[in-house]
Amino acid sequence: MDIKAGLLKKDKRAAARLISMMENGDAEAVQIIKDCYSMTGHARIIGITGPPGAGKSTVTDKLAKELRKAGKLVGIIAVDPTSPFTGGAILGDRVRMTDLSTDPGVFIRSMGTRGALGGLSKAAHGAVKVLDIFGMDYIFIETVGVGQSEIDIVKLADTVVMIMVPGLGDDIQAIKAGIMEIGDIFAVNKSDREGAERTAKEIEAMLDFNRSEEYRPPVLNIIGRDNKGIAELQELIENHWEYLNKSGSFGQNKIKRLQTEIMDIFRDTVMRTVYDLGEDTNIINELAQAVMKRKLDPYSAADKLMNEFTKNRKHNY
Amino acid sequence: MDIKAGLLKKDKRAAARLISMMENGDAEAVQIIKDCYSMTGHARIIGITGPPGAGKSTVTDKLAKELRKAGKLVGIIAVDPTSPFTGGAILGDRVRMTDLSTDPGVFIRSMGTRGALGGLSKAAHGAVKVLDIFGMDYIFIETVGVGQSEIDIVKLADTVVMIMVPGLGDDIQAIKAGIMEIGDIFAVNKSDREGAERTAKEIEAMLDFNRSEEYRPPVLNIIGRDNKGIAELQELIENHWEYLNKSGSFGQNKIKRLQTEIMDIFRDTVMRTVYDLGEDTNIINELAQAVMKRKLDPYSAADKLMNEFTKNRKHNY
Numbered sequence: 001m002d003i004k005a006g007l008l009k010k011d012k013r014a015a016a017r018l019i020s021m022m023e024n025g026d027a028e029a030v031q032i033i034k035d036c037y038s039m040t041g042h043a044r045i046i047g048i049t050g051p052p053g054a055g056k057s058t059v060t061d062k063l064a065k066e067l068r069k070a071g072k073l074v075g076i077i078a079v080d081p082t083s084p085f086t087g088g089a090i091l092g093d094r095v096r097m098t099d100l101s102t103d104p105g106v107f108i109r110s111m112g113t114r115g116a117l118g119g120l121s122k123a124a125h126g127a128v129k130v131l132d133i134f135g136m137d138y139i140f141i142e143t144v145g146v147g148q149s150e151i152d153i154v155k156l157a158d159t160v161v162m163i164m165v166p167g168l169g170d171d172i173q174a175i176k177a178g179i180m181e182i183g184d185i186f187a188v189n190k191s192d193r194e195g196a197e198r199t200a201k202e203i204e205a206m207l208d209f210n211r212s213e214e215y216r217p218p219v220l221n222i223i224g225r226d227n228k229g230i231a232e233l234q235e236l237i238e239n240h241w242e243y244l245n246k247s248g249s250f251g252q253n254k255i256k257r258l259q260t261e262i263m264d265i266f267r268d269t270v271m272r273t274v275y276d277l278g279e280d281t282n283i284i285n286e287l288a289q290a291v292m293k294r295k296l297d298p299y300s301a302a303d304k305l306m307n308e309f310t311k312n313r314k315h316n317y
Numbered sequence: 318m319d320i321k322a323g324l325l326k327k328d329k330r331a332a333a334r335l336i337s338m339m340e341n342g343d344a345e346a347v348q349i350i351k352d353c354y355s356m357t358g359h360a361r362i363i364g365i366t367g368p369p370g371a372g373k374s375t376v377t378d379k380l381a382k383e384l385r386k387a388g389k390l391v392g393i394i395a396v397d398p399t400s401p402f403t404g405g406a407i408l409g410d411r412v413r414m415t416d417l418s419t420d421p422g423v424f425i426r427s428m429g430t431r432g433a434l435g436g437l438s439k440a441a442h443g444a445v446k447v448l449d450i451f452g453m454d455y456i457f458i459e460t461v462g463v464g465q466s467e468i469d470i471v472k473l474a475d476t477v478v479m480i481m482v483p484g485l486g487d488d489i490q491a492i493k494a495g496i497m498e499i500g501d502i503f504a505v506n507k508s509d510r511e512g513a514e515r516t517a518k519e520i521e522a523m524l525d526f527n528r529s530e531e532y533r534p535p536v537l538n539i540i541g542r543d544n545k546g547i548a549e550l551q552e553l554i555e556n557h558w559e560y561l562n563k564s565g566s567f568g569q570n571k572i573k574r575l576q577t578e579i580m581d582i583f584r585d586t587v588m589r590t591v592y593d594l595g596e597d598t599n600i601i602n603e604l605a606q607a608v609m610k611r612k613l614d615p616y617s618a619a620d621k622l623m624n625e626f627t628k629n630r631k632h633n634y
Contacts, residue, residue, distance in 0.1 A: 030616050037614035125615070166553070193588070258605035258615065263591065265619035266626075270567035270587050274580065292568075297354035298442070298575065299347050302582035309583075310627060 004032045007133060012107055015134045022126030025272060030154055033126065034135045043075070043132040044236060048142040048159030049182075054163040055189045058224040059233075060142050064100055066234050067138055075131035076100075076108045077124060079143035079153055107131060122268045125261055126151045152264070154182055155257060158250070159240045161185045161233070163224075164203060166195035184217050185236045187229070191221035215243055274309055283308055321349045329424055332451045336426055337561060339443030342589060350443065353450045355613060360392070360449040363554060364474030365459040366499075366508055371480040372506040375541040376550070377459050378417055383551050384455055385422055392448035393417075394441060396460035396470055424448060439585040441470045443576055471499055475567070476557045478502045478550070501534050502553045504546070508538035517586060532560055582604045591622065605623035 003021070006014025021029035048060050057078065064074045100106045111123055124141060131139050143153050154160050186207075188200045203219050218236050222229030240310035244250040278284035287304060288295040296304075320338070323331025338346035365377050374395065381391045416425045428440055441458060448456050460470050471477050479500035503524075505517045519538050535553050539546030561567040595601035604621060607613040613621075 034614045034616055038611050041611070071564070255605050255609055258608045259595075259601050261615050262601060262604055262608070262618045262622060263588075265615055266591060266622045267584070267588060269619060269623065271580070271584060274583060280574075284576050285572070285581060287579055288572050291575045291579070292572060294355050294358070297351045298578050298582055299351055301579045302586060305579060305583050306586065 003029075004035065007032070007036070007130070012026060012104075013132075015107060015130050016109070018130050019123075019127045022130065023111065023123040025122075025268070029049055029126070033133070036130070040129055040132040043128075043136045043139045044159070044241060045128060045139050045141065046156045047154040047160040047182075048140055048163060049144070049154045049160060050163035050189075053143055054165040055224050056142050056144075056163050059161075059163055059187065059222070059230070060140050061100055062224050062227055062230040063234055063237075064106060064138075064140065066102060068100075068105055072105075073113070073135060074106050075128075075136040075139040076106070077127050077131070077139065077141045078110045079112075079124060079141065083234050086280060106193070107136065109132070122264055124156060125264065128156060151182060152260070153168070155260060158244060159184045159237055159254070161237065164188045164199055165190050166193045166199045184240050186216075186217055186219040187233055187234070188219065188221045189224050191223050191229075192226075196221055214247065215240075215249070241275060270309070273312065274304040274305065277308060277312055281308075320346075322354065324349070324353070324447070327452060329421075329451075330412060332424060332447050333426070335447050336440075336444045339447065340428065340440040342439075342585070346485060348372055350446050350450070352481055354446070357446055357449040360445075360453045360456045361476070362445060362456050362458065362474045362560060364471040364477040364499075365457055365480060366461070366471045366477060367480035367506075368482070369461055371380040371482040372541045373459050373461075373480050376478075376480055376504065376506060376539070376547070377457050379541050379544055380551055380554075381423060381455075381457065381548040383547055385417075386419060389422075389454040390452060391423050392451070392453040392456040393423070393443075394444050394448070394456065394458045395425070395427045396429075396441060396458065424451070424453065438537070439581055443547070450465065468499060469577070472574060475561060475570070476501045476554050478504060478554065480518055481505045482507050483510045483516045501532075501557050502550070504550055505536065505538045506541050508540050508546075509543075513538055531564065532557075532566070587626070590629065591626055594625060598625075600625055 001014060001017065003014050003018050007018060018029055018032060022033070046063075048056050048063075050056055060076055060078075064076060067074050099188040101108060106125070109127055111127065128139055128141070141153060141157055160182050162185065164186060167186065186200075186203050187205070188196050190196070200219050200221055207217060218239075220229055220233055220236060222233060224230065242251070274284075283305065287296065291298050291301050318331065318334065320331050320335050335346055335349060339350070363380075365373050365380075377393055377395075381393060384391050388475070418425060426444055428444065445456055458470060458474055462474050477499050479502070481503060483505065495595055503517075503520050505513050505520070507513070517536050517538055524536070525532060535556075537546055537550055539550060539551060541547065561570070575604060591601075600622065604613065604618040608618050
């Protein structure tokens with residue numbers, strides 16, 4: 001299959017294949033993205049985040065259906081919590097098996113946080129670019145809003161929708177505060193549950209406290225399962241998009257995000273090189289053995305690794 | 318204050334100061350750790366993890382009190398969810414204000430995940446080493462068990478205690494599966510709540526499915542708040558320690574952890590260097606501007622950054 005030709009002909013299998021290749025850090029895939037990079041910039045990227053159990057998948061699905069009614073093409077990238085050992089996505093396609101799967105105007109992809117090499121940001125960035133080149137009008141990135149790598153992924157988005165839920169227990173204050181600053185729109189899902197109004201009020205109170213800008217994130221009560229408040233939520237997303245473009249924030253945000261992206265790709269490349277070096281030469285194991293015997297401390301070991309890396313680097317650049 | 322002399326005289330203020338210096342990546346602090354590295358290896362490192370609201374702090378405090386009764390010196394490092402913007406710990410010392418704070422045999426420290434530069438692993442590793450050199454018998458590392466960086470931190474521990482709690486909602490299966498493989502002991506906290514027995518059974522069932530080794534993690538119902546099951550939990554921690562030493566797993570685990578640590582220090586150093594480069598030369602902003610205008614793609618931008626990094630590196634090594 002000619003992946004690049006397939007992508008340009010809007011073949012979903014080609015897109016799926018290219019995303020997999022990006023996940024595996026395939027050089028050919030990167031070359032295709034490089035070649036087609038000038039075609040990016042069409043899609044609006046919407047981050048959907050919030051604590052476990054908030055109903056992010058349901059809300060994303062309902063928003064996607066809303067957009068499909070208006071004839072828009074929709075991509076969904078669902079980032080799952082992952083096993084640190086197997087590297088696979090845990091929820092996988094299980095959660096994402098909805099009636100959207102058979103809609104030709106929708107592309108759904110699950111990804112997992114694979115290992116400690118920081119590859120997920122890169123993979124998510126890659127998938128967004130593939131779907132952007134493919135011609136999607138909207139791309140949703142859905143992820144749990146806890147943990148640095150998840151927050152990094154959400155920063156990809158033009159608009160971040162924070163899905164909250166009533167009654168989440170003790171640590172909710174901490175979660176809220178951590179994600180408060182990255183939310184452009186707050187949706188309190190499962191609002192038929194007790195405490196929904198109070199949760200909305202708490203969010204408003206935190207916004208009073210945290211924000212001093214011209215844009216104040218709206219707070220909306222919704223019931224994703226029953227499609228209640230979904231059209232309103234979509235309208236708030238459109239409003240935020242208008243605000244971004246009118247205020248000039250769009251360009252500023254975009255530059256920040258590109259900086260982060262370049263740094264992420266850089267870090268991935270470095271760590272992949274060092275990892276390969278470890279596989280090829282056993283150097284990381286040898287250094288660890290020396291530290292274990294306390295012949296070396298870990299900082300000096302990292303210095304030695306840096307020397308090896310720099311030497312190795314010269315052959316690649 | 319002479320930090321090194323203070324540390325060796327078991328001055329807690331010196332330890333606190335040194336940990337702060339380590340958090341800030343201070344070169345002098347690293348030198349002190351290098352000098353004293355041969356004094357490490359005494360402390361047992363216990364990871365306490367689990368989902369938000371599971372009662373990790375309470376269980377840690379009760380375990381610490383149990384150990385204090387036996388005359389042991391205890392360090393606690395509480396890793397908090399962090400604001401990605403301010404870089405500060407959100408819960409901070411608020412949660413950790415217990416009657417332990419005034420006990421001279423206990424040292425408590427909160428840390429936050431600071432920014433995207435991957436500094437937290439390094440800081441946590443640093444704090445563990447400081448407390449190990451200080452002479453602590455046990456060091457607890459407490460963190461939310463969601464997200465890659467949190468999992469990385471937990472991998473520091475000799476023994477990982479997973480705190481679960483009944484009735485956590487839809488995504489709990491995913492959380493469980495993600496942390497199942499790193500748990501050496503499972504404690505179902507708040508076991509006076511409905512569903513505690515079922516949660517314990519679910520964990521046992523997952524252990525049946527996931528594990529094939531000689532060591533099977535025990536599952537215990539506890540009520541941290543009421544000190545119920547804490548002595549038993551401490552005994553399970555001792556049993557696991559005996560298993561580690563008898564089976565030879567200790568050495569194998571330790572080598573793996575040292576490899577991770579060396580890689581973490583390496584990554585932090587690389588990213589700090591690049592970050593400084595960006596501050597000094599504006600190169601990252603310039604690259605982002607070029608990508609924004611689509612004169613460059615992000616992968617080629619990262620390549621250019623690598624060239625600059627390698628040049629810059631030569632002056633430091």
